[in-house]
Amino acid sequence: MSFLTCYVSVRHFRSTCSLYKEVLRTLKGRKTSSQEWLKRQFSDPYIEKAKLANYRCRSAFKLLEIDDKYKILKPGDIIxxxxxxxxxxxxxxxxxxxxDKKDIKKKSGIVIGIDLKPVYPVDGAIxxxxxxxxxxxxxxKIIKILQEKIKSEDxxxxxxxxxxxxxxxxxxxxMDHTNIIKLGYDVVRFGLTVSAVNGILLVKIWEGSQSKKIFxxxxxxxxxxxxxxxxxxRSDSAEIFILATGFKGIKR
Ligand SMILES: C[S@@+](CC[C@H](N)C(=O)[O-])C[C@H]1O[C@@H](n2cnc3c(N)ncnc32)[C@H](O)[C@@H]1O
Incomplete structure (x- = not known):
């Protein structure tokens, strides 16, 4: 083991120990549900990995895994x-x-994000x-951005x-299942109107009685x-994604 690896390991061990002590201190006197949440946060490797890789949250690894396996995102794509x-x-x-046009040799894509909450800027995203x-x-608003960026009415x-x-x-x-399914249908309907032929849809739902219908x-x-x-x-979460590839297109 090199001096640097050893130094980093010791630092990591020390910071983990002090974090562990901090967690134990924080857990005292909390409600069981809060204790469970804190324990989960502490033992979740993806939270630490996200920090190290500079991702804003652990969800990053869900998309990375899906993209690594199914290759859904390509240079030049509109997302x-x-x-x-x-x-x-x-x-x-x-x-x-x-x-973000970092690779000048590759086509550059367009990423449009939407949320109820504000999103801190990401270079290259709208x-x-x-x-x-x-x-x-x-x-x-989404359609207006698309038309402006693509310079087409379509x-x-x-x-x-x-x-x-x-x-x-x-x-x-x-109730939670019904609410997420409603959101899912809204995404699907809009997706049908803006997707290119062969387009892809990846939508999160929480499993329940209406999963098969939306699928x-x-x-x-x-x-x-x-x-x-x-x-x-998380394996104890009802969360699952529906991945649909090869959009057939619809006649207007
Ligand atoms: C699990 S988070 C998404 C995390 C995100 N994929 C990431 O990696 O950073 C779910 C997000 O959906 C947003 N959301 C829920 N309902 C929405 C709606 N009707 N319109 C827009 N955003 C909504 C919430 O505000 C929340 O930020």
Whole structure:
């Protein structure tokens, strides 16, 4: 082991120990649910990995895993990132589509992120902050950006529609499921109007009674549809992604 590796390991061990002591101190006197949350945060390797890689949150690894396996993001692609805050999926989308034009030899893409909350800027991405995706005015804004960027009246050029959107969870499983399915259908419907032929859709849902219905509805419009549960998605979470590739296109 080199001096540097040894030095880094010792520093990491020390900081982990002090963090552990801090966690134990913080856990004292807290409600069980808060204790569970803190314990999960402390033992979650993806949180530390996200910090080291400069990603804004652990969700980054879900998209990285999906993209590494299914190759959904390519240089030059046009991406819609629905529910973009705090911005880790947009960070990945920008770098994989070359939207920041870092590689002058490759085509550069376009990444448009939308969220109810503000998103701190990501070089190369365009954000519609404080915007509710379900509102018509937001969709009009997205279409306007697309038309301006592509310099065409026709907006059916989006290569990948991503949705990691999640409504505020109430804790009532069936109600949360219904709410996320509603959001999912909104993304699917809009996706059908803006996607290019052969486009891709990746949408998050929480599993429940309506999962099969939305899955079947999506499959009618795409050549291949599948469920994807990346390892970075917590195994005790109902979260699952529907990945649909090869959009067949729709006649207007
Ligand atoms: C799990 S977070 C997304 C994390 C993001 N993929 C990332 O990697 O940084 C879900 C986001 O969906 C957003 N969201 C929920 N409902 C929305 C809606 N109707 N319109 C826009 N954003 C919404 C929330 O504000 C939240 O920031």
């Amino acid at each position: 819609l990132d629905c529910g973009a805050s705090p911005g880790s999926w947009s960070q990945i989308a920008v770098s994989r589509t070359n939207a 954000f519609l902050n404080n915007c509710d995706f379900t509102e018509q005015s937001t969709k009009e 907006e059916q050029h989006v290569d990948v529609v991503l949705s990691d959107m999640a409504p505020n969870a109430t804790g009532i499983k069936e 079947d509805d999506i499959s009618r419009f795409y050549n291949d549809t599948r469920y994807v549960k990346p390892q970075a998605s």
